[in-house]
Amino acid sequence: MIIEIGHLSLLLALTLSSITLLTSSLGYINRWENFERLTFNLSSVIFVFLLISFSSLVYGFLISDFSLIIVLQNSHTLKPLLYKITGTWGNHEGSLLLWVLLLSFFGALISWFGKHLDNSFKNVAIGVQTSILFLFLCFLIFTSNPFERTDLFFNEGKGLNPILQDPGLAFHPPFLYLGYVGLSVAFSFSVAALIIGKIDSVWARWVRPWTLIAWIFLTIGIALGSWWAYYELGWGGWWFWDPVENASFMPWLTSVALLHSALVTEKRDTLKNWTILLAIIAFSFSLIGTFIVRSGILTSVHSFANDPTRGVWLLFMISLIVGVALVLFSLRASELSKNVTFSLISRESALISNNLLLMVSTVVVFIGTLWPLLIETLIGEKISVGAPFFNKAFTPFMVLLAMILPLGAVLPWRKSFNSNYLIVLLPIFVFSIFVGIIVYEMQQKNNLIAPIGIVLSVWVIFGAWSEFFVKNRIFSTNYSLALYRILHMRASDWGKIIAHSGFGIIIFGISSITAWEIEDIRVVKIGDTYSAGSYKFTLNNVINKNGPNYVSTMGLLDVLDKNNNFITTLKPEKRFFPTQSITTTEAAIDNGLTRDIYVVLGSEQNKSEWVIRTYIKPFVNWIWLGAFILSLGGILSIVDKKLRIGIASRKEHLI
Numbered sequence: 100m101i102i103e104i105g106h107l108s109l110l111l112a113l114t115l116s117s118i119t120l121l122t123s124s125l126g127y128i129n130r131w132e133n134f135e136r137l138t139f140n141l142s143s144v145i146f147v148f149l150l151i152s153f154s155s156l157v158y159g160f161l162i163s164d165f166s167l168i169i170v171l172q173n174s175h176t177l178k179p180l181l182y183k184i185t186g187t188w189g190n191h192e193g194s195l196l197l198w199v200l201l202l203s204f205f206g207a208l209i210s211w212f213g214k215h216l217d218n219s220f221k222n223v224a225i226g227v228q229t230s231i232l233f234l235f236l237c238f239l240i241f242t243s244n245p246f247e248r249t250d251l252f253f254n255e256g257k258g259l260n261p262i263l264q265d266p267g268l269a270f271h272p273p274f275l276y277l278g279y280v281g282l283s284v285a286f287s288f289s290v291a292a293l294i295i296g297k298i299d300s301v302w303a304r305w306v307r308p309w310t311l312i313a314w315i316f317l318t319i320g321i322a323l324g325s326w327w328a329y330y331e332l333g334w335g336g337w338w339f340w341d342p343v344e345n346a347s348f349m350p351w352l353t354s355v356a357l358l359h360s361a362l363v364t365e366k367r368d369t370l371k372n373w374t375i376l377l378a379i380i381a382f383s384f385s386l387i388g389t390f391i392v393r394s395g396i397l398t399s400v401h402s403f404a405n406d407p408t409r410g411v412w413l414l415f416m417i418s419l420i421v422g423v424a425l426v427l428f429s430l431r432a433s434e435l436s437k438n439v440t441f442s443l444i445s446r447e448s449a450l451i452s453n454n455l456l457l458m459v460s461t462v463v464v465f466i467g468t469l470w471p472l473l474i475e476t477l478i479g480e481k482i483s484v485g486a487p488f489f490n491k492a493f494t495p496f497m498v499l500l501a502m503i504l505p506l507g508a509v510l511p512w513r514k515s516f517n518s519n520y521l522i523v524l525l526p527i528f529v530f531s532i533f534v535g536i537i538v539y540e541m542q543q544k545n546n547l548i549a550p551i552g553i554v555l556s557v558w559v560i561f562g563a564w565s566e567f568f569v570k571n572r573i574f575s576t577n578y579s580l581a582l583y584r585i586l587h588m589r590a591s592d593w594g595k596i597i598a599h600s601g602f603g604i605i606i607f608g609i610s611s612i613t614a615w616e617i618e619d620i621r622v623v624k625i626g627d628t629y630s631a632g633s634y635k636f637t638l639n640n641v642i643n644k645n646g647p648n649y650v651s652t653m654g655l656l657d658v659l660d661k662n663n664n665f666i667t668t669l670k671p672e673k674r675f676f677p678t679q680s681i682t683t684t685e686a687a688i689d690n691g692l693t694r695d696i697y698v699v700l701g702s703e704q705n706k707s708e709w710v711i712r713t714y715i716k717p718f719v720n721w722i723w724l725g726a727f728i729l730s731l732g733g734i735l736s737i738v739d740k741k742l743r744i745g746i747a748s749r750k751e752h753l754i
Contacts, residue, residue: 102164105155106246109196112148112203113240115141116233123226127219127294135222139210142225145232146207149200156196156245157187165253169193169245175258175678177648185268186259191393191409192245194272198389199239201280202232209284216305223291224284231283234416242409258678261649267327275320275347279385281313282350285357286382289375290424293431303365303374307358308737310378314354315733321347322726333684333699335714337612337722340489345468346388349461353381356457359450366512367447372432373454379424384461386417391468449507453500460496467492501555501606504599505562509569523565531557544614552610559603563596590739598732601725608721617715625707632715634666634696635659641700641709649674651685654700654709658689671700695719 119141126134160183165171173190174183188194206228213221285306292298324347329337338344357377364374390413467484474482505524535554542549570592571584619631628637639655652673658666669687689696694717701710
């Protein structure tokens, strides 16, 4: 009965979304306030129905209702409770239902928190949001119905892909989807502004917090996915330039550009067309990412929710959404442009340079991701574009971005010169170079990767705090005034400093592990001791044990430092899942602030001899530490009253 209620709720959501499109259109065309208010209320009702529908599907997984095809194919009675729940979105149909649920959620948020928005604008924005929802609901119901039943009776299901049976599935996809779908709000606001025909600084003030929310979720989602792949796949890598990874990275890069561009639009009432276009492109990349994940057109280690047969319809739908937005933009762009002059050396110039570098980087990732598909389509030859290409083509633009980042933080608006920023940044630059020289001389390998990376890291981190010193006049003689300014700094100012510092920490982590990682692969006999880096490893035994729904082969390795002091016992595993006949690798990791000891158990070569892969990964955890500090900066900005959603004086209404 509950399953039927869920299915009915899904159909009702589709019906109500079509009605909402009608009320929104009539409300805008005829200026009918009652229809506008009805649109606001319907957006909330749609969310409630989709929440009921999604909860019903979760219930089907919890009770192991194998009459549902989706449960039959992705669950098992022996599967732990957590993975029964997360299995709901560990497949095409369920993840798509989660997608439309979040899409309706953001539509409802516009209604709930957009009290300061002009009703006409809010009505059109919700209408645009609902039109996207309507298309996805049609795709879900008619091609990917999660409530489809089988006529046969089954006592057991096929189970979830073992790689997905991890706590990472509980957090990584939802955060990533919140980021993907969150960008739909900026898209809807942009299309609504194009329809109405007016964009100003108040509009930019509305767009920024919504984009920031999506960016925060994307950042956390990407970081969680990177950490999950790091410990789960057994390769020891934190980023593989996999097509699905790139699919999440492209909207992240674009949303960063959008945040900075919207800032210029808000402060200087310029770059309107560019900001509108970025909002469209950012959500477009989210949709393209959805297509890449689900179509199966590109080979990926994340190929758990793809369905090539439905990819054509998804591509058509995405083309329709993006195409209409771009056509509307081309028709309206000339009406919205406004020339504002500023100096070549100014904050505006720095932010524009920031945008250009981010978008060129995005294009590089886009081309590298789709190039194999293009070559195969044109000449029928299969090629692969891997890390060497991306590292060489992408990294230079990030280096340039890191170099100009501190300049953009302290340069004044419009003006070309301010001696204060030179006073602060020059010592920071000198100190950065000095640290780089020390690192170069101290390292065992004479490479430039780590020194250059650390120079950039110090430059970005200390440069981020340079604005703090300049803005609060730390070097002035009036210390009481400086203290007063510090205590009254806006949360958004702290957020910017912390976010930029997080980026610098990421640079440090990436540079360190790239330059100094140690890898050791060998065949080890039980009882033997070997060395890797400054550590000693002894394979004491390899045992078999039973898990909840798998059989494990586990190695027991004692780890000692160079002085023979015991550190830990690592237990790498190989798990065999009988239901799916799949074997997974579970790395054993001793995490530390300055290094990770990473051990993987390979195959048995001879009796009592095993392949052991050992990695010493210096400062690898600083990558994820930096990512979460980056997110923390965004969160601090959101709590600033000035940046709260939709806050604008009623005297400043867009229309």
